[in-house]
Amino acid sequence: MDEPGSLISVDNVSFRYGTDLVLDSISLDVRRGDFLALIGPNGSGKSTLVKCILGLLQPSQGTIRLMGQDIRDFTQWHKVGYIPQKATELDSLFPASVREIVAMGLLAGKKFPRFLGASDAKAVNDALELVGMETFTGRKIGAMSGGQQQRVFIARALASGPSALILDEPTAGVDASTQTQFYDMLDRINREKEITLVLVTHDISVVTKHVRQVACLNQNLIFHGSHEEFCSSMQATRLFGPDAHIVCHSH
Amino acid sequence: MEILQFGFMQRAILSGVLIGLTCSILGVFLILRRDAMIGHGLAHVTFGGVALGLFLNVSPLAAAMVVAVLCSIFIIKLRERTGVHGDTAIGIVSSAGMALGIVIASVSGKFSVELFSYLFGNILAIGTVEVQVAGALAVVVLLTVILNYNDLVFVTFDHELAKTSGIKVNRLDTVLAVLTAVTVVLAMKVVGLLLVAALIVIPAATGLQLAVNFRMAIILSCLTGVVSVLGGLFSAYYLDLPASGAIVLLATVFFLFAIAAAKFPGLAGER
Ligand SMILES: Nc1ncnc2c1ncn2[C@@H]1O[C@H](COP(=O)(O)OP(=O)(O)OP(=O)(O)O)[C@@H](O)[C@H]1O
Ligand SMILES: [Mg+2]
Numbered sequence: 001m002d003e004p005g006s007l008i009s010v011d012n013v014s015f016r017y018g019t020d021l022v023l024d025s026i027s028l029d030v031r032r033g034d035f036l037a038l039i040g041p042n043g044s045g046k047s048t049l050v051k052c053i054l055g056l057l058q059p060s061q062g063t064i065r066l067m068g069q070d071i072r073d074f075t076q077w078h079k080v081g082y083i084p085q086k087a088t089e090l091d092s093l094f095p096a097s098v099r100e101i102v103a104m105g106l107l108a109g110k111k112f113p114r115f116l117g118a119s120d121a122k123a124v125n126d127a128l129e130l131v132g133m134e135t136f137t138g139r140k141i142g143a144m145s146g147g148q149q150q151r152v153f154i155a156r157a158l159a160s161g162p163s164a165l166i167l168d169e170p171t172a173g174v175d176a177s178t179q180t181q182f183y184d185m186l187d188r189i190n191r192e193k194e195i196t197l198v199l200v201t202h203d204i205s206v207v208t209k210h211v212r213q214v215a216c217l218n219q220n221l222i223f224h225g226s227h228e229e230f231c232s233s234m235q236a237t238r239l240f241g242p243d244a245h246i247v248c249h250s251h
Numbered sequence: 252m253e254i255l256q257f258g259f260m261q262r263a264i265l266s267g268v269l270i271g272l273t274c275s276i277l278g279v280f281l282i283l284r285r286d287a288m289i290g291h292g293l294a295h296v297t298f299g300g301v302a303l304g305l306f307l308n309v310s311p312l313a314a315a316m317v318v319a320v321l322c323s324i325f326i327i328k329l330r331e332r333t334g335v336h337g338d339t340a341i342g343i344v345s346s347a348g349m350a351l352g353i354v355i356a357s358v359s360g361k362f363s364v365e366l367f368s369y370l371f372g373n374i375l376a377i378g379t380v381e382v383q384v385a386g387a388l389a390v391v392v393l394l395t396v397i398l399n400y401n402d403l404v405f406v407t408f409d410h411e412l413a414k415t416s417g418i419k420v421n422r423l424d425t426v427l428a429v430l431t432a433v434t435v436v437l438a439m440k441v442v443g444l445l446l447v448a449a450l451i452v453i454p455a456a457t458g459l460q461l462a463v464n465f466r467m468a469i470i471l472s473c474l475t476g477v478v479s480v481l482g483g484l485f486s487a488y489y490l491d492l493p494a495s496g497a498i499v500l501l502a503t504v505f506f507l508f509a510i511a512a513a514k515f516p517g518l519a520g521e522r
Contacts, residue, residue, distance in 0.1 A: 054414075054415045055414075055415070056411060056414060056415065075417065076417075077415060077417035078417065080415070082412060082415045084412060091283060093459050093460075094283060094408065095283075095459060095462040095463060095464055095467065096408065096464055097463060100464055104401070104404065107401040108405055108413070108416035108417065108418055140463045140464075160416075
C-alpha cells in the first residue's frame with residue numbers, strides 16, 4: 001500500500017508569500033523511522049515548509065507526497081501528527097480537560113457516530129502515560145503550565161496512532177530539565193513506536209545528541225545528510241560560527 | 252399560574268426558551284473562536300435587511316433573513332480569502348448594513364416607527380408562525396451541533412490543527428456563521444436588535460467562567476440563557492418591566508455571580 005521507504009517526499013517545492021520567494025526548489029525525502037532535524041535561521045522557511053507538507057499552504061511549484069500519495073489526494077491525515085509552533089498560546093478559558101484534548105485527535109479520524117470505544121480509551125491513556133501526564137487527565141487544559149500543555153498536545157498527536165510527528169519548535173519556553181525529559185521521550189517514541197519524527201529546532205545540542213538526520217534550510221536546502229556528516233561538515237561551522245564547539249555523539 | 256393561561260404568554264415563553272437555547276449554544280463556540288461580536292455585527296446588518304424589506308414591501312423578517320445570511324457568508328469569506336481579521340470584517344460589514352438601513356429609512360421617510368420597533372423587540376407580540384420557525388431553527392442548531400460536536404470543538408480549539416486532522420474547517424465556519432445569522436434574525440423579536448448580541452454573549456460567557464469541560468460550558472450557558480429569558484418574561488408580566496431589558500439584565504447578574512464564583516471558589520463550592 002505505502003511506497004516503501006519514503007514517508008514524506010518533497011519534490012522541487014517552491015513557495016511564495018506574494019512576490020517573496022520563501023522556499024526555492026526544495027527536494028527532501030524523509031524515510032520511515034527517520035528522526036530528522038530541520039534547522040535554519042529565523043525566517044528561513046522552516047515553518048512554511050512544514051505547513052506545505054501538512055497541506056495548510058499550497059506550494060507555487062513542485063509536489064509533496066505523504067506515504068506515497070500526493071497530498072492533494074491524501075486523506076489519512078490522522079496518520080500525520082502536528083505540533084505547531086507556539087501551540088501554547090491557549091485561551092485559558094478553553095473548557096476542555098486534558099483527556100478531552102487528547103481524545104480530539106482520535107475522534108477526528110472517525111466516521112459518525114463518533115465515540116470512544118475501549119481500545120480508544122486505552123490509546124488515550126497510553127499516550128498520556130508516554131508523555132508522563134496520566135495523573136492530570138481530569139484537569140482543565142488552561143490551568144496547565146506551558147510545558148505541561150505541550151506534552152498534552154503531543155499526547156493528542158500520539159493517540160491517533162500516527163506514522164509521523166512533525167514538531168515545530170516544541171520546546172520553546174520549556175525549562176531545561178523538562179526539555180531533557182522531552183527529548184528522551186521523543187527518542188523513545190522514535191525507537192520503540194517507530195514513529196518518524198521531523199523536528200524543527202534551533203537547539204544545536206539536540207541536533208548533536210538526539211537526531212539521526214539533519215536538513216538545513218535557508219530558502220534553499222543548504223544541507224541534508226546524516227547527523228555525523230552534518231557535524232563534520234562546513235555547514236555546521238557556517239551556521240553556528242567558528243567558535244561553536246560541536247560535540248557529536250554517535251548513536 | 253395565571254400567567255400561563257394567555258396564548259401570547261405561552262408563545263413568548265416557548266419561542267424565548269427555544270431562541271435562548273440556540274443563542275446559548277452558539278455563543279460558547281463563537282466566544283472561544285473570538286467571534287463574540289459577530290452577533291452584534293449581524294444585528295446591525297439585520298437592521299438594514301428589515302429596512303430593505305419594508306422599503307420593497309416584502310416581509311421584513313424574510314428580507315432580513317436573506318441579508319443576514321448573505322452577510323454572514325461574506326464575513327467568513329472576507330476573513331478566509333484576504334486575511335482580514337474577524338473583528339475587522341465584522342466591523343466593516345455591520346457598519347455597511349446599518350448605513351444601508353439609515354439611508355433607506357431616510358429616503359422613504361415613512362416607516363421609521365415600524366423600523367425602530369425592531370430595535371427594541373417585543374416578545375409578547377410573537378405570532379404562531381414565528382414560534383414554529385423558532386422551533387424549527389432550534390432543532391436545526393441542536394442537530395448540527397450534535398452531529399458535528401467533535402469537529403466543532405476541535406475547530407474551536409485550534410483552526411489550523413483541525414485542518415491538518417482532515418476536518419473541513421471552511422465548511423464548518425460557514426455553517427456556524429449562517430446558523431448565527433438565522434438566530435440573530437429570530438432573536439430580534441425576543442430582545443430587539445440592540446440587545447441580540449447580549450443573548451449570544453452573556454450566557455456563554457457565564458458558562459465559560461465555571462466550566463471545566465466543554466459539555467459543562469454548553470449546559471451552564473443554556474441554563475443561564477433559559478433562566479434569564481423566563482425570569483425576564485415573568486418580571487415583564489408581574490413588574491411591568493420591558494421584557495428585553497429584564498432578560499439581559501438578569502443574564503448580566505448571573506454573569507457577575509459566575510465571575511465571583513470563579514474568583515472565590517470557596518463561596519459557591521465550585522471545583
Ligand atoms: N503570513 C505570512 N505572510 C507573509 N510572509 C510570511 C508569512 N509568514 C511567514 N512569512 C515570511 O516567510 C519567511 C519564512 O517564514 P517561516 O515562518 O517559514 O520561517 P521559520 O524558518 O519558521 O522561522 P522561525 O525560526 O523564526 O520560526 C519569512 O521571511 C517570513 O517573513
Ligand atoms: Mg517557524
